[in-house]
Amino acid sequence: MTAAAVRPPGTPAAAGARVEARGFGWHHPGREAPALRGIDLVVEPGERVLLLGPSGAGKSTFLHALAGVLHDDDGLSRHGELLLDGTDPDRARGRAGLVQQDPESQVVLSRIGDDTAFGLENLAVPREQIWPRVRAALDDVGLALPLDHPTAALSGGQKQRLALAGAVAMSPGLLLLDEPTANLDPAGVRQVRDAVARCLDRSGATLVVVEHRVAVWADVVDRVVVLGRDGGITHDGSPAQVLGEAADELSRAGVWVPGRVPPTRAPARPRGDAEPLLSAAALAVSRTQPSARQLRAGAGRGGGAGR
Template identity: 65%
Template sequence: MAIVQNRGAPVQVSVRGWGWQHSGRNNQALHGLDLEISPGERVLLLGPSGAGKSTLLHALAGVLGDDEDANEMGELLIDGRPVHESRGRTGLMQQDPDAQVVLSRIGDDVAFGAENLAVPREEIWRRVPAALESVGLNLPLDHSSSALSGGQKQRLGLAGILAMRPGLLLLDEPTANLDPAGVVEVRDAVRRSLDETGATLVVVEHRVSVWLEVVDRIVVLAPAALGEPGGVLFDGPPATVLAQSRDLLAKAGIWVPGHVPEVRARITNPSDAGRPLLLEAEGLAVSRTKGRKRRPVVPAAVVPSVQVRAGHALSVTGLNGSGKSTLALTLAGLLAPVSGHLAALEPLARGAGPEPLKWRGRDLISRIGTVFQEPEHQFVAGTVRDELLFAPRLLGRGEDTVDELLVRLRLEHLADANPFTLSGGEKRRLSVATVLAASPQLLVLDEPTFGQDANTWAELASLLTELLDAGTAVVSVTHDAAFSAVLGGDRLVLGAPADLTGAQAATKVARR
């Protein structure tokens, strides 16, 4: 493929009567969309979960694929040329951080995109460390990309795009997996890059306030997949859109600044008294790597003490790279502890033994349900409905809860869709629903509110409060302070990430 010249100049985007229907879907993801974006404009693209935001970004980047069964209408143009002729002009940061990691060392990974654009070698290696520094990923260039946390991979993906210096920067939930300080750091890195290059920006983010001081225009998409007309619902300067349509935006699920979605309150806020202890850990060191004879494992985190009780919530927070996801997978019986004590107690163990890591798959999913940080890692079926039916059928249970879960988590219109064609927010809700279908006693959730609009966030939070009241324990890895506040319970704060000399992360538990 020929390299497009003057790739660094800001681009003009023209979307004319465009629509897209995924293979196997009854409804179109987008329909009759008309949109013009001038060179250098900075656009915040909003809309309810499933409104087609990610589909549009993928289309502009030319990566929707060549599925013959998909149906495309209208046209997309970059500087007046078809998208497939302009791929060197765009840089896309996807929702799934793992989908963007290509090479084993972070320096090489950041350089990959620029190398494919035939940027001179000297210029590439000038850009690489600068891009890593700008997103706050202060690690050696030969650091393993597979050893990064989800939030660190998100920073790595953005660094690679910034090093490409594209004329059109497409960001899909770029701060969703980041700690609060990281959100500001990454947003400011994007702004500095835009100021330097003048590139056009289209960013998808559910929370409006993060990008208000960066963008000069807000475009709100209507949810065509839910049977509405599709296309642009609102379009204009941020202050105008928010002032004129605040109530409608809030009703549509947009995270309007100052608006807090209504969530079902806990019926009870039980103390430890009367609630059985399900899982306990002491001096627990966790890691995803295996040690070698002369190179012992450096723990990602060391937790002095953890107790998980029935009907009680535990929120695990901390900086990116501090070991939160690794701890969650260890508590869920999916990773072996490096050292320390971890035991399941009755009634969670119920004769299966005290070590969840040794349980059979059938025993594990009926006791501990795990929602991974990357939803795609737990999909096993060809349709949303079959995905939800998998656990009940495996356990020989009734299937009556499946339809209820589809409705509660707003997935009923997608029952026959392939899980891998869902939007990021829909995939997250499905991953939660598949775990709930097994009715486990303990839920371990990694960033459960990722990609959710305000309405689906409220429905998910309400559903989890009901489960807590019914006696289910909930452990959640999250940067979402509002979500943690709704669930209540305890907060486990992991300290700074383990450094390269083997210093271990400190932790503390706060009672709320």
């Protein structure tokens, strides 16, 4: 039996958290327009929600607010009410886990075991409970590597799964994913999605994921919520319902909807005798990593080696 099948002793049951927003909005200091406004939403424990919308609609801001990492220092930023299990997210310590889109920026320590344990240590989990939970989390996300394996040797997809392991080790009731596959190749995308599905099946946690590639998450989520460019929620329902109602709208907003090709506009041709913006001669492009010698030689000629 794997560590994913049975929780290690001392691991709290990660029953799904409940999210409630009532007229919630957020205005970053110094910005002319609010990042988010007019959000009325209830997510019941254990629901799996895909959050969509055009760029600038406030999706990431909403996730960060739920994670409790936004602070209303001047008393003017926050509007309305946002609750996580009936509590302000700022005070729901460890109840939400956030994974962001850049794998590199989320690696904290040089060994995968220490990196996964970082959040548990900050939650003051007893030492005898930390390492069984670290091993269980790494097993959940499919990183069957020694605890002293260097994080620098991981691929992008592995680093993202490591970030996921660090989140699920804390047994959050709410898992927040902010474009977790945006910087990954197709294999890495599948690995991260499958790891998320395994973790949710084991824990029963609530999921809110922001992603532009709908097809990746269509079989994982049971609800789709669309934020409007001008605030509020424009669509809310099952994946089939929302994608049927809003497929064209989402495609125009840059969301990769199954069966839709995002509209593109051909660049205007230069007119008159304007200088060319870019020119190239005898250009060679390689997909191999250039050696340090090649880079130095290129720099000496005033150029660089391509990848």
